[in-house]
Amino acid sequence: MENLIFSLNATIPIFLVMIAGYVLRRIRMVDDGFVKTLNAFNYKVTLPVLLVVDIAEADFYAVWDTRFVLFCFLVTLCCILAISMLCFFFVKDKSIKGEFIQASYRGSAAVLGVAFMQNIYGTSAIAPLMILATVPLYNVAAVVTLSVTSPESGGFDRDSLKKSLKGIATNPIIWGILIGMVISVARMELPFIINKTLHNFSVLATPLALIGLGAGFEGKKALAKIKPTLASTLMKLFVMPAVFLPFAAVMGFRNEKMVAILIMLGAPTTVSCYIMSRNMGHEGVLSSSCVVSTTFLSSVFITLWLYLLKNYGLI
Numbered sequence: 359m360e361n362l363i364f365s366l367n368a369t370i371p372i373f374l375v376m377i378a379g380y381v382l383r384r385i386r387m388v389d390d391g392f393v394k395t396l397n398a399f400n401y402k403v404t405l406p407v408l409l410v411v412d413i414a415e416a417d418f419y420a421v422w423d424t425r426f427v428l429f430c431f432l433v434t435l436c437c438i439l440a441i442s443m444l445c446f447f448f449v450k451d452k453s454i455k456g457e458f459i460q461a462s463y464r465g466s467a468a469v470l471g472v473a474f475m476q477n478i479y480g481t482s483a484i485a486p487l488m489i490l491a492t493v494p495l496y497n498v499a500a501v502v503t504l505s506v507t508s509p510e511s512g513g514f515d516r517d518s519l520k521k522s523l524k525g526i527a528t529n530p531i532i533w534g535i536l537i538g539m540v541i542s543v544a545r546m547e548l549p550f551i552i553n554k555t556l557h558n559f560s561v562l563a564t565p566l567a568l569i570g571l572g573a574g575f576e577g578k579k580a581l582a583k584i585k586p587t588l589a590s591t592l593m594k595l596f597v598m599p600a601v602f603l604p605f606a607a608v609m610g611f612r613n614e615k616m617v618a619i620l621i622m623l624g625a626p627t628t629v630s631c632y633i634m635s636r637n638m639g640h641e642g643v644l645s646s647s648c649v650v651s652t653t654f655l656s657s658v659f660i661t662l663w664l665y666l667l668k669n670y671g672l673i
Contacts, residue, residue, distance in 0.1 A: 370657070372564075372568060372653055373650070373653050373654055375565060375568040375569060375572065376568050376569075376571055376572035376575070376649075376650060376653075377572060378569065378572060379568060379569035379570065379571060379572025379573040379574075379575075380572040380573060380575050381572075382569070382572075382573055383572070383573035383574075383575075388573050392573070393570055393573045393574045394636075396566060396569070396570040396573075397570045397574070397632075397633050397636050397637060398637060399566070400563060400566055400567045400570060400630075400633050401530065401531070401630075401633045401634065401636075401637045402530045403530075403559065404559055404560065404562045404563035404566060404567070405530075405531055405534070405563050405567070405630055405633065406530045406531050406533060406534030407534065407556055407559040407560050407563070408534070408559075408560040408563040408564075409493065409531060409534035409535050409538055410534045410535075410537050410538040410541070410556060410560075411538070411556050411557060411560040412486070412489065412538065412560075413486070413489065413490060413493075413535060413538030413539055413541075413542055414537075414538040414541035414542050414546075414548070415486075415542075416486030416487075416489070416490065416542050417542070417545070419545075421484065421487065422487070423487060423615075425609075426484075426487060426488075426491075426611065426615055427487055427490065427491040428491075429606070429609060429611070429619075430487075430488050430491035430492055430618075430619065430622055431491045431492065431495060433602050433605070433619075433622070433623070434463070434491070434492045434495050434496070434622065435495060436602075437463045437598055437602075437623075438459070438463050438495070438499045441459050441462045441463050441593065442459050442503070445458050445459050445462075449586060451586070452507070453640075453641065454583065454586055454641075454644045455507045456503045456504045456506070456507030456508065456635070456640060457504075457631075457635050457640055457641075457642070457644040457645045457648075458586055458589075458590055458644060459503050459507075460499075460500045460503055460504065460631050460634070460635070460645070461590045461594070461627045461631050461644065461645050461648035461649070461652075462590045462593040462594055462627075462648075463496075463499070463594070463598075464496050464500060464627060464628055464630075464631055465594065465621070465622065465623070465624070465625030465626065465627065465628060466625045466626055466627070466628040466629070467485075467488060467489055467492060467493065467621055467622055467625055467628075484614040484615055484618045485618055485621070487618070488618040488619070488621070488622050490539070490542075492622055493535060494532070494535050494539075497529065497531050497532050497535065498532065500631070500634055501529050501532070501634075501638075504634060504635060504638040504639075504640060505638065507640075508638060508639040508640065531630070531634070564629070567629040567630065567632075567633060568629060570632075570633070571629055571632050571633075571646055571649060571650075574632070574636070574642065574646060575646045575647075575650065583643060583644050583647060584647075586644055587644060587647040587648055587651055588651070590627075590644075590648045590652075591648060591651045591652050591655060594624070594626070594627055594648070594652050595624055595626070595652055595655060595656060595659040595660075596624075596659060598623045598624065599620060599623045599624040599659075599663055602619070602623055603616075603619065603620065603623065603663070603667070606619045607670075607672055612672055612673065613672075613673050616667060616672050616673050617664075617667075617673055620660070620663050620664070620667065621660075624656070624659060624660055624663055625656065625660075626649065626652035626653040626655075626656040627645075627648045627649045627652045627653075628649070629649055631645045631648070631649060632645040632646045632649055
């Protein structure tokens, strides 16, 4: 019951902020121009700064576990490749392939994952290790996938490859990750003024992104994509944990590491999926639908997985 209450407390407020954004758009307090500007601001400023802050503050020297980091990286890579193959075989609508792939593998590890870990274990240094192993790969794969499958792209040819590489090299989110990693590895102490300024920007990322997501949500179009939304949601919250949690158990991961792996696999689709999709030439309807559905249902599924892990003595 305690885990269920926490799951609801962690997910329902997020869902309510999205609803607030949707209501604000419906009552015309915000318009399409505002939503477009807000999404661009989040993509280029607040989300990169959030990643800088999250990664820079992770002292991974003290708790570094190469085996755990490699496991998280390889499992994430396997998920991306497997979902990509399934998508190109079974998803007929070419316009949503990129959004479907990204929404199916990319979870909100940095936002919900850390909160979940802290709630269960107090403070945890394991979550940043999982984030360092997965978030750079999340974003590189997202840039490549969204660039290649963009409506403006002609497919995977030389020009598309050049465009993808340029997109990776100039992507503000990837730059945020790289800067955060340099600060973390070098154990740099940022001056208080700079550190406080970065924190002030970082706290804007999630609420503004959620408002933009809700305001940009189009119910009629989302209903038209209900089948891929349900397929992606099932993949994100059930299939990936069901496949890879047993492997984690066999590898000997327990307690904090097992919970971190669960969050890596089964956290709801991150809001940045929608922002990246919109800013890279995609419609964003499927992305927003997946964020809403996985966020709404994650409390049920995460609680179920925690119960099973606890029942089998893995946490």
